[in-house]
Amino acid sequence: MTENPNPSVRSRQVSALLRTLREDLGLSGSEVAKSLGMSPSKISRIETGSRGLRVDDVAALLGHYKVPEQKRAQILDQVRKAEERGWWESQGLGLPQLWQALINFESRATRIQNFEALVVPGLLQTDEYTEAIISSINKTLSKVELTNLVASRRARQAVLSRRELQFLAVIDEGALRRPITESGVMRRQLRHLADTSDRPNITIRVVPLQAGQYAGLRGSFAVLEFEDEPSLVYTENQVTSMFLDEKDDVAAYRVALGNILNEALEPAESAQLMARVAEEHE
Incomplete structure (x- = not known):
């Protein structure tokens, strides 16, 4: 062959x-x-x-x-189905097969660039923030199911301890200000972002509300790069998760990311903004 x-x-x-x-x-x-x-x-x-x-x-x-x-x-x-390009599936109540694949790809990636318009990126979420989001999205989950999903999100975050992985998180300011849950949880989540941004392999940049209309309004996504494999794009919406591996698709998301970064604050300015928003939750 x-x-x-x-x-x-x-x-x-x-x-x-x-x-x-x-x-x-x-x-x-x-x-x-x-x-x-x-x-x-x-x-x-x-x-x-x-x-x-x-x-x-x-x-x-x-x-x-x-x-x-x-x-x-x-x-x-x-x-x-291996010859089919891309990969999508509907999300179920448990841990979707595609989410398991995401964990696997994240563990091998050398660079992850994640833009989030509505919430804090999953790799940077605290447990209590994750629990608030998941339980609000699906109120039918049992306590056991909710605990398993929170634990799975926490397990994903272990990839950030790999020194060879560079992680760029670009977050819309609205995601930082949206009261997902009570103020104490939001404050601790924002402080966690500030602490995490001090790590040498993690960069956090915020798109300020003053940016107005920009490319990020079309939705969240992540671009994953590897040492010896082609790059991938991961995105999800209400009921569907999707991997994109066509070169043209990946290139289009790279262009979108570049346009978003043109509107984003630099890391130091982003850290200052996150600190101000955290103080508002005092």
Whole structure:
């Protein structure tokens, strides 16, 4: 099978998952190859996404790793759709499959640029702020479901401890002023932003209300960049989450981000604004 210089987002997710499954079992690529009658180079190409995925190859690997039947079916369904560009799905009550993919991609990214128009970026949220947002969006969640979703958001934030990751958060001032919940929670969230902005790999910039009309009015998104993989865009709305991997789509979001940054305050000015808004919640 020929090399695939630009694998789809589904294919990349499956390849990364297969590598993780093997490593979690403490197996080497050579050991797996010998057990399945494959060459070590084939295992490597499958795990790096440098070749197209075949259903029978992936099924053999999943069986060898003793992956449960339901999860195996989900993964094989991704393989069957691997040639489709982009990836979207409706959000459910639990942790959507696409959100799990986002966590995986964030863990491998070298740079994440996230614009948020309505709320504080998820990677910078406090637990109590996250809980207020999720519970207000879906009031039917049980306490257990709500706790699991908050914990999942917190687990995502571990990526910010990676020194090789550069994170840029661009936030509309309206998101800082919107009373999502009671003043104490908002104040602590804003102080958390200020503390986080002191970290060397994190930059926070705020688009002031005085900017008026600007490109960010079209909605929130994140651009993820990788060392040896093509860039991705992640976006979501009321009921749908989506990855975009077409070069033209990614380029369009880069242009939008550049236009948004033209309206944003510099980091030092942004920190001052966040401090003033926090004082308003005293």
